[in-house]
Amino acid sequence: MNRRPLALPVAVCLLCVFTITGCAGDNKTIRWDQDKPAVTTSILDMKNEQQQLVEVNTQQHELIEVLTARVDQLEALNQQYQLQQAQIQALSARIDGLKLKKKYKPIRLPTPPPVKVNKTVETQRTTPVAPPQLTEAAAAVPVVDQAAQADAEKNAYTAAYLALKSGRYDEASNGFNKQLDKYPDGEYTDQAWYWLGETRLAQSDSSKALNAFKFVVDHYPDSVKHAAALFKMAQIAVEIKQSARAKEYYRRLIQEHADSGMAEQARAALNALEKPSTESGQ
Numbered sequence: 001m002n003r004r005p006l007a008l009p010v011a012v013c014l015l016c017v018f019t020i021t022g023c024a025g026d027n028k029t030i031r032w033d034q035d036k037p038a039v040t041t042s043i044l045d046m047k048n049e050q051q052q053l054v055e056v057n058t059q060q061h062e063l064i065e066v067l068t069a070r071v072d073q074l075e076a077l078n079q080q081y082q083l084q085q086a087q088i089q090a091l092s093a094r095i096d097g098l099k100l101k102k103k104y105k106p107i108r109l110p111t112p113p114p115v116k117v118n119k120t121v122e123t124q125r126t127t128p129v130a131p132p133q134l135t136e137a138a139a140a141v142p143v144v145d146q147a148a149q150a151d152a153e154k155n156a157y158t159a160a161y162l163a164l165k166s167g168r169y170d171e172a173s174n175g176f177n178k179q180l181d182k183y184p185d186g187e188y189t190d191q192a193w194y195w196l197g198e199t200r201l202a203q204s205d206s207s208k209a210l211n212a213f214k215f216v217v218d219h220y221p222d223s224v225k226h227a228a229a230l231f232k233m234a235q236i237a238v239e240i241k242q243s244a245r246a247k248e249y250y251r252r253l254i255q256e257h258a259d260s261g262m263a264e265q266a267r268a269a270l271n272a273l274e275k276p277s278t279e280s281g282q
Contacts, residue, residue, distance in 0.1 A: 149183075150186075150187060153179065153182075153183045153186045153187060153188055154187075154188065156175065156178065156179040156182070156183070157176075157179055157188040157191065157192055159175055160172050160174075160175025160176045160179060160192070160195070161195060163175055164195060164198065164199050164202070167202075169199055169202045169203050170203075172195075172199045173196060173199045173200065173203065176192045176193075176195060176196040176199065177196070179192050180192050180193065180196070189220075190216055190219075190220040190223035190224075190225055191223075191224075191225055193212050193213075193215050193216045193220075193225075194212070194213065194216050194223075194225040194228065194229055196212045197209045197210075197211075197212030197213040197216070197229070197232060198232075200212060201232070201236075206236050206239060206240065209232070209236060210233060210236050213229040213230075213232045213233045213236075214229075214233060216229035217229050217230055217233065221256075226256075226257070227253055227256070227257040227260050227262035227263070228262060230249050230250075230252060230253040230256075230257075230262075230266075231249075231250075231253060231262050231265065231266060231269075233249045234246040234247075234249035234250045234253070234266070234269065235269075237249060238269075238273070243273055246269075246273060247270060247273055247274070250266040250267075250269055250270040250273070251266075251270065253266040254266050254267060254270070
């Protein structure tokens with residue numbers, strides 16, 4: 001009989017708990033209903049942004065492919081341009097060489113009168129003279145196709161020249177050396193020696209460059225590169241602190257190529273060398 005009064009407070013507590021829990025669930029439902037449109041909009045915005053990023057990425061890849069193709073085209077055009085420039089320079093040098101040969105055409109001496117043969121002496125010869133017999137080695141010498149050899153030399157020169165202009169200096173020096181070994185007396189030998197010197201300068205080898213330019217100066221006085229080779233020798237002499245020798249090269253260039261554009265450059269360089277000494281004397 002004494003324990004029955006406790007049942008009422010327990011029932012009241014349970015009723016309060018159920019009431020509070022129900023109110024909390026109702027609040028969560030109300031908040032989700034309020035936030036649902038905003039969350040849905042955010043998700044849609046994220047999807048749109050992702051789609052835009054995919055489209056931009058695709059456009060960038062397409063643009064990169066177009067630019068790569070254009071770069072390849074430009075490189076091909078550049079190689080073709082350099083090849084044409086090398087051929088034009090080779091032809092120009094050949095024309096200049098022909099002009100020099102025509103300008104300094106050797107004078108033909110008058111042909112001496114024919115020597116009269118003593119017929120009486122000829123009639124006394126009774127033993128016929130046999131023609132000289134060719135050895136097997138002489139008879140087996142193949143006929144060289146001069147046109148094919150000239151084309152091969154031109155191609156070797158052009159390839160080495162293009163390598164030089166493209167900055168492939170090791171390839172250029174090897175190419176010019178092979179050309180000079182194979183065609184030591186070829187049509188482009190003087191130019192090959194000159195450009196070999198330019199290649200050595202690009203490789204920071206002044207000593208070998210000087211030797212190449214000197215070979216042009218000493219062995220090809222009529223070359224279109226003779227004046228340029230003298231000028232390069234003078235520049236190298238200035239770099240290695242040999243001003244007296246540089247002045248000598250400049251004066252020689254001015255004397256031997258007085259009407260050339262290189263002579264004007266040599267005069268200006270010579271004046272620049274002599275000016276410091278003149279000012280110090282004052």
